[in-house]
Amino acid sequence: DAKTTQPNSMESNEEEPVHLPxxxxxxxxxxxxxxxxxxxxQGPEYVIHGLTSNVNNRxxxxxxxxxxxxxxxxxxxxxxRDAAVYYCxxxxxDSGNTPLVFGKGTRLSVIA
Amino acid sequence: DTAxxxxxxxxxxxxxxxxxxxxxxxxxxxxxYWYKQDSKKFLKIMFSYNNxxxxxxETVPNRFSPKSPDKAHLNLHINSLELGDSAxxxxxxxxxxxxxxxxxxxxxxxxxxx
Numbered sequence: 001d002a003k004t005t006q007p008n009s010m011e012s013n014e015e016e017p018v019h020l021p022x023x024x025x026x027x028x029x030x031x032x033x034x035x036x037x038x039x040x041x042q043g044p045e046y047v048i049h050g051l052t053s054n055v056n057n058r059x060x061x062x063x064x065x066x067x068x069x070x071x072x073x074x075x076x077x078x079x080x081r082d083a084a085v086y087y088c089x090x091x092x093x094d095s096g097n098t099p100l101v102f103g104k105g106t107r108l109s110v111i112a
Numbered sequence: 113d114t115a116x117x118x119x120x121x122x123x124x125x126x127x128x129x130x131x132x133x134x135x136x137x138x139x140x141x142x143x144x145y146w147y148k149q150d151s152k153k154f155l156k157i158m159f160s161y162n163n164x165x166x167x168x169x170e171t172v173p174n175r176f177s178p179k180s181p182d183k184a185h186l187n188l189h190i191n192s193l194e195l196g197d198s199a200x201x202x203x204x205x206x207x208x209x210x211x212x213x214x215x216x217x218x219x220x221x222x223x224x225x226x
Contacts, residue, residue, distance in 0.1 A: 041220075043116075043220050044155070044202070044204075085153070097213055099147070099157035100215060104154070
């Protein structure tokens with residue numbers, strides 16, 4: 001799996017949008033961009049993934065740069081419950097059921 | 113219904129003891145994993161099983177022996193526990209190939225070796 005770079009930490013006010021960046025300059029054409037998050041004292045949970053087009057689901061949006069060398073996870077209205085470590089992970093199309101390779105992630109703090 | 117469950121949630125034991133952690137998933141997945149999260153919060157894969165067969169062992173000491181009695185269970189037995197084994201252990205499962213292979217994680221087992 002190719003390497004990703006994320007800021008160590010970010011802070012947001014409650015009810016405001018949060019943009020979590022991820023750089024992946026060595027991404028290959030068959031790498032999907034996955035995001036997981038780990039809430040305090042819990043296991044990681046899947047958030048969203050995409051290849052080229054922007055993606056939306058009930059949890060978040062994923063904006064992917066045109067050259068695919070970076071992406072941004074967008075939480076539209078941060079809540080206290082969104083405080084977590086967010087991991088950006090590249091997965092090859094053929095990775096199938098291979099393990100996830102976690103980096104350090106971004107620790108998001110949400111202020112009331 | 114809990115998708116991936118682990119027992120126990122906390123485990124405190126002495127150095128040299130042998131202990132087991134159990135994992136069960138009710139998602140019907142074929143693949144199960146054990147990850148270790150150390151005190152610096154790095155999450156790393158230890159083992160991966162597919163249909164009860166070991167497919168990945170990431171240079172984990174022989175003291176760690178996973179056992180999969182059936183597709184829904186992947187237990188982790190640890191012999192001669194050492195201080196460095198203290199960590200949070202997460203079980204996970206996934207199904208299918210291609211990109212529809214979201215991994216589901218259990219709540220973790222915090223192991224403390226004294």
